[in-house]
Amino acid sequence: MKEIYYCSKEEFLKKAKIPVRVMENEEAMYEEMAQIMVDTIVKNGDNKTVIICPVGPIWHYPIFAKKVNEQRISLKNCWFINMDEYLTDDDKVIDYDNVLSFHAIMDNLLYNRIDKDLIMPQNQRLFPKPGKEAEIDSLIESFEKIDCCLTGVGINGHIAFNEPPVDDISDEDFGKIGTRCLDIAPHTVTNNGANKLHGALDIFPKRCITLGMKQLLKAEVFKVYLYCDWQWGIMRKAALENCNKTAPVSYLQNHSNAEMVVTKALADFIL
Numbered sequence: 001m002k003e004i005y006y007c008s009k010e011e012f013l014k015k016a017k018i019p020v021r022v023m024e025n026e027e028a029m030y031e032e033m034a035q036i037m038v039d040t041i042v043k044n045g046d047n048k049t050v051i052i053c054p055v056g057p058i059w060h061y062p063i064f065a066k067k068v069n070e071q072r073i074s075l076k077n078c079w080f081i082n083m084d085e086y087l088t089d090d091d092k093v094i095d096y097d098n099v100l101s102f103h104a105i106m107d108n109l110l111y112n113r114i115d116k117d118l119i120m121p122q123n124q125r126l127f128p129k130p131g132k133e134a135e136i137d138s139l140i141e142s143f144e145k146i147d148c149c150l151t152g153v154g155i156n157g158h159i160a161f162n163e164p165p166v167d168d169i170s171d172e173d174f175g176k177i178g179t180r181c182l183d184i185a186p187h188t189v190t191n192n193g194a195n196k197l198h199g200a201l202d203i204f205p206k207r208c209i210t211l212g213m214k215q216l217l218k219a220e221v222f223k224v225y226l227y228c229d230w231q232w233g234i235m236r237k238a239a240l241e242n243c244n245k246t247a248p249v250s251y252l253q254n255h256s257n258a259e260m261v262v263t264k265a266l267a268d269f270i271l
Helices: 009-015 026-044 060-071 102-109 133-142 186-196 229-240 248-254 264-268
Strands: 020-023 049-053 078-082 084-087 146-151 180-183 207-210 219-226 258-263
Touching (some): 009 229, 020 026, 026 146, 026 219, 026 258, 060 102, 078 102, 084 102, 219 248, 229 248, 229 258
Parallel strands (some): 020 258
16 A cells, blocks of 8 residues: 555545545644634533543643633533553553653643633543543443544554554454553654653653543544644555554544544645
8 A cells, every 4th residue: 555655645635535624734723623622612501511632732722721711611511531641561650740641731731721610620530540441431431422532643543542453353343442551552652752752762651541442433523633744654544545453543434523634734745
């Protein structure tokens, strides 16, 4: 399938098996993501809003918090469920003061910025936890609907930390997989370690916990945002190859309301 990397931009957009939309730049994406979250909550009114949240992208969260405060939007009926978290080698959540802590990042960029009279209770700000995988899967199953998931994608096509499997699980069964602890793929360790720990791979976590594909794909609206230069390859693989477990983001080909949103720079680049 090497031809997927050499076709023109026009061919790519025409043949993409996931709807693709081009935005001017990364900053415009953050504004859009924040506004989608606001619009979803406002539309639901007094009804429950459930959003699956990534840490990557993250810079829409301060924009969202500012909008919530300025517009006095109550989050009391909101449940925000984070996708994943890094673990130690013995499957304990990494320390809160670790620069990689998703818990700390969410607090610093989102929850601590929202006025106290608007913020949802702590028990509605959720993370998957080792030993309680079944509990969060059951909770997600209990919701009448998951409103949206707005996320990024890893260099190997993972969404959340659903890394391409190394065992012989079928494509169909991988799409049904639940929350679990697992090894982080070497490609992810290298890419994330280079970008987040300046290449200090020796101290980068090798384990993680993640919501499963089954839980993620319950989101009624699913948008994946690509804006890094290293996402160009997986952008084409996910959109042009058939859906399969070697690029988990390709499962969005079978989602009824999914979209891949890419920057103009990514769309325009040709090898």
